[in-house]
Amino acid sequence: MYIVPTPIGNLLDITYRSINILKKVDYIITENIKHTSVLLKKFSIINILLSLNACNEHKKTKKYISMLKSGNNIALVSKAGTPVINDPGYFLIKESYHQKIRVVPLPGACAAITALSASGFKTHQFCYEGFLPKTKTACEKKLSSLCHEKRTIILYESPKRLVKTMKLIKKIMGKRRKITIAKEITKKWENIQRGTIKKLLSKIKKEINWKKGEITIIINGSNPIISNVISKKVFKIFYILEKIMQKSTAIKITAKICGFNKNILYNTIIKKKLHEVD
Structure with missing residues (x-):
């Protein structure tokens, strides 16, 4: 079982090893067949694509484990970035270990780590929290629990919720808290902004381009x-x-x-x- 990261925007970010593995394995399990097909076509890779998403993960895991035990080599990819990080695949990897199937992870693109490296905040210790809860109450509770976190905090957020989330960060962590927001990392529309929550909140409210694309929020640790x-x-x-x-x-x-x-x-x-x- 190979865990193969794929580009988060710029297709040229894929590694030679990843291309080689995707060509040689018997099957490729992907979160989004249509999206992965574009990647394979770009690098002239011909292979069989099988689906694994949030809806069918439990059902399909048993089938794929059986295929692995039969001697097939399989590559797991997500829609973009490193598989299993906020994407399907956890149950498949866990069961692979349980069934004594070798798991081979490849290094590659990850929005959280890429944004962290450009944040201008300390990187020797950090915590990754993924997406915040959808309800306001739960979101406030989570942010309150992170208020005094000394490590740098990494969050993912959708453009539709970005302003609301930043308002909550301002309310709970204070208007002077420094953050970095990164949009569409590695793509030609890439935009990375760093400053106080008050300053950046005022800025993104006025710019329509922040209403689209994938967002990573990096919050400076509490001092x-x-x-x-x-x-x-x-x-x-x-x-x-x-x-x-x-x-x-x-x-x-x-x-x-x-x-x-x-x-x-x-x-x-x-x-x-x-x-x-x-």
Whole structure:
């Protein structure tokens, strides 16, 4: 079983080894037969294409495992990029190991890693979160859990949800949080922008080209040192207000006065209180 990455835009990004494997295997399992056919035609590859997608993955896995056990060599490809990364194939790979079938991964294109390398943020530690939940409540909960993540954060997003997601990032992580947004990586319409969430949100609202294409969002990791410095500046105001009103109201007003994110301020205060109790 070969795991073969394919280009995420520019067809010339495919490796010689990938082309060689796609020519030699007995079958190619793909997420999108029509899309993969274009790639094969480009490099004069003639082979049999079989489907594996989110709808038939469980059903087809048993069939493909049987084919592998019969001695066939199979290549797994996704619509674009590295298979299994936010794409079908997990069950097939897992079952291949269970059945003692050799799994051979090839290196190649991946939007998350390509965008990360151009983000201008630290890359020695990062977390990949894929697509955020579709509902607003679940999305807010997920972003809140990532608010104090020190590692660089990688997200995928659809152009239709981009503005809404960036508004939530601004609300929860603060308008000064730095991010990089990458659109249509490796294609001629490639566009990579870096700056504060406030600046980039204002920019993409005005540019219609951000309403199309595949988007990768890279969020700079939380800096606890900066957070602590800011906290010291606002704590005094908060403590004065807390004496005359409810804590939630005091946090809201303090955040507004200091231009600070209320969610971050709330979490910082709670952590400080717990530390004082300890």
